[in-house]
Amino acid sequence: AFWIKQRLSLNRVGHGGTLDPKVTGVLPVGLDNATKIMxxxxxxxxxxxxxxxxxxxxxxxxxxxxxxxxxxxxYQRPPVRSSVSRKLRTRKIYDIEVTEIEDRLVLMKVISEHGTYMRKLCHDIGILSGYGAHMRELRRTRTGIFDERNLVTMHEFSEAVYMWKNCKDESFIRKIIMPMEIATCGIPKIMVDNNAVSAIAYGAKLTAPGVVGFQQFKKDDVVCVITTKGELVSVGKALMDYRRLAKVDKGEVASTDRVFIDRDVYPKHWGDKDGGSS
Structure with a gap:
């Protein structure tokens, strides 16, 4: 992430999940305002x-x-060389599949909850089976909606930046950098009218009068608030479920935990009857 920050001369760059040394694969990177979605x-x-x-x-x-x-x-306890406290914790393995075995090498595909240590998983398999084992190679093939089809090598990125800065050709860098809204796929959406956007941009909670559409969600779910154009306004926690929202015309719908839209993009309508803020 720091390498990208230097080449793009940005103030903020963040990534969506650490890759240990010698581990390859998918590492989503957020630029400037998009670091908050990481x-x-x-x-x-x-x-x-x-x-x-x-x-x-x-x-x-x-x-x-x-x-x-x-x-x-x-149950997993993080390895000695880890950036988090070594407390015993639970993690979920959604799927684990042995795809190939050659001599003493076992190729596995694992789909897991975030924060699951593959190195520790291999070690624990060895302990439980009595055969002993350790992780030899690891590649992350997917993080959320981002998979290997979205991958860009550091060399490809460097070339795109060169073409942009030295040849005034933005076509390559535009193919690499995606709108931050793509990262919210899979998170329930609540669409609001233009009158509600400015208040939310200043940190107000979303209230029912500002809502014009929504997907299914439960109370306490993480939800995205978007404009009618599909622009990401904020991310927060649902304060009611979608069934209740369908029946009410007032009340707080979602908290505003992170704001993504600039405050002055939409005009202020604070205090309006249908302003959608509190």
Missing amino acids: HYVSRSTKEYVCVMQVHSDFEKESLKSWIMKFKGKI
Whole structure:
């Protein structure tokens, strides 16, 4: 992220989930205002392709059955070399599949909750099975909606920046940098009228009069507030579910935890009857 920040001369750059040294794959990067959405991207589902080295000879079907025991909720303690507190915690493995076995090398595809350590998963599989094991190679193939189809190498990025800065050709960099709204795919949306936007931009909660449309969501879900043009206004927590919202014409609908739209893009309508703010 720092490397990108330098080349684009930006004030803020953030990423959506750390990749350990020697680990390759998908690393979403947010630029300037979009760094705030990385908080939610980093908490999305992850997909990995992992090569596990088994320490002793094993029966294939026996090892596969042990591996499948890790599907579902598991307990993990972060490795010694980690950036978080080494407290025991639960994480969920949504799917784990053995795709290939060659000698003592096992290729696995794992879909997991954020914050799951693949290195620790391999170690624990080795302990539980009695064969012993460690992670040999790891590649992240998906973070939320971003997968390997979206990948851009550092070399490709450097070339695009060069073409933009030295040849005044923006076409390549525009193919690489996506609108931040794309990162919100999968998060329920609440659409508001123009009168509500400015108040929310100043930190007001969304109230029912400003709502013109919405998707299904539950109370306490993370929701995105968008304009009728599809612009991301804010992200917050739902203060009621969509069924209640469909029946009311007043009341607080969502908190405003992070604001993405500039305050002066839409005119102020504070105090209007249908202003949609509180």
